[in-house]
Amino acid sequence: MQLTGISHRYGAHQVLHNVTLECPAGTATAIVGPSGSGKTTLLRTAAGFLTPSQGQVMLDGTDITSRPAHRRSIGLVSQDGALFPHLSVGRNIGFGLPRGQRGGSRIGELLDLVSLPADYADRRPDQLSGGQRQRVALARALGRRPQIILLDEPFSALDAGLRERTRKAVQKVLRSTGTTALLVTHDQDEALSFADSVAVIQEGTLRQAGAPENIYNLPADLATARFLGEAVVLEGQVSAGWAECALGRVPLRNESPTGFVHLLLRPEQIEVTEPEQGILGLVLDADYFGHDTTAVVRLHGSQEEIRVRQLNTQPLEPGETIGLRVTGAAVAYPPGGH
Numbered sequence: 001m002q003l004t005g006i007s008h009r010y011g012a013h014q015v016l017h018n019v020t021l022e023c024p025a026g027t028a029t030a031i032v033g034p035s036g037s038g039k040t041t042l043l044r045t046a047a048g049f050l051t052p053s054q055g056q057v058m059l060d061g062t063d064i065t066s067r068p069a070h071r072r073s074i075g076l077v078s079q080d081g082a083l084f085p086h087l088s089v090g091r092n093i094g095f096g097l098p099r100g101q102r103g104g105s106r107i108g109e110l111l112d113l114v115s116l117p118a119d120y121a122d123r124r125p126d127q128l129s130g131g132q133r134q135r136v137a138l139a140r141a142l143g144r145r146p147q148i149i150l151l152d153e154p155f156s157a158l159d160a161g162l163r164e165r166t167r168k169a170v171q172k173v174l175r176s177t178g179t180t181a182l183l184v185t186h187d188q189d190e191a192l193s194f195a196d197s198v199a200v201i202q203e204g205t206l207r208q209a210g211a212p213e214n215i216y217n218l219p220a221d222l223a224t225a226r227f228l229g230e231a232v233v234l235e236g237q238v239s240a241g242w243a244e245c246a247l248g249r250v251p252l253r254n255e256s257p258t259g260f261v262h263l264l265l266r267p268e269q270i271e272v273t274e275p276e277q278g279i280l281g282l283v284l285d286a287d288y289f290g291h292d293t294t295a296v297v298r299l300h301g302s303q304e305e306i307r308v309r310q311l312n313t314q315p316l317e318p319g320e321t322i323g324l325r326v327t328g329a330a331v332a333y334p335p336g337g338h
């Protein structure tokens, strides 16, 4: 599916500005962005519930912009699954299937696809857990073998553990059926782990789209960097592909003009060492989580405070002096961008 030059306004309020996004067949694309950035509006445009003020929705080379939702080969799974509470699981899944397929075997097949036992067909939705309900919603959406599945925050009502398991189960089903998926989420970890491609949208504008590792490691700007995870931003001076900053001399991941820049590092790139082996820092605050420790550290001789994250280390103590060393490269941004 291709969304080309999509703009949309609700009355005088323009919420999408010329968004172009390609969702290649058989892949999963996640749209992430802050609340109110226009994600759902874009998804509704893809689904056919809304005709954009401008732009085209193309599917397999055909312009389907003004084709209504029920005539598109698209399945939708929403936040709460939207199952009919008074119908059994089997009848929920059968809803919308051609008459001949509403019986046992196709329903059983679809339950099996989402790893639910066949006898769940007789249960009512309120006899299932939240994760199981979302799997039923997925089975229902997949029943008609749509070309595309649209997932609108489908895991957000689930608690952390269940959320991850359900996400993995859904990912597996989508991959095994080769279904193209478009997921809307405001959870950046979910987007990075679920999708083949991540699109970041802010204030109705597409800021960046690409493979998760590219988006995380080389964000288009600092706002995108901060949205996708914790960011350590330091002032620096660039010359010949290296930058000098409060953490010493660090290589750059991107091409940058010489002179003053803002440097982006991720907290996990900053290694804690013995004081004599790194740049000195004073621990101001530390949180020990068992699997990792995060700390806020003030760098010696500067007012810069940074956040570091260490795996499997001893707890750090406020007031302690530590050494810090950068691993990997930084990304340089010209001054003025935030």
Ligand SMILES: Nc1ncnc2c1ncn2[C@@H]1O[C@H](COP(=O)(O)OP(=O)(O)OP(=O)(O)O)[C@@H](O)[C@H]1O
Pocket: 010, 013, 015, 033, 034, 035, 036, 037, 038, 039, 040, 041, 042, 186
């Ligand atoms: N039917 C509508 N009429 C008028 N304004 C709307 C309508 N639907 C959404 N909006 C506005 O459009 C903007 C984008 O909304 P949208 O639901 O697309 O954002 P979102 O990124 O999905 O947000 P969230 O993550 O909070 O769901 C918001 O400012 C919202 O108030």
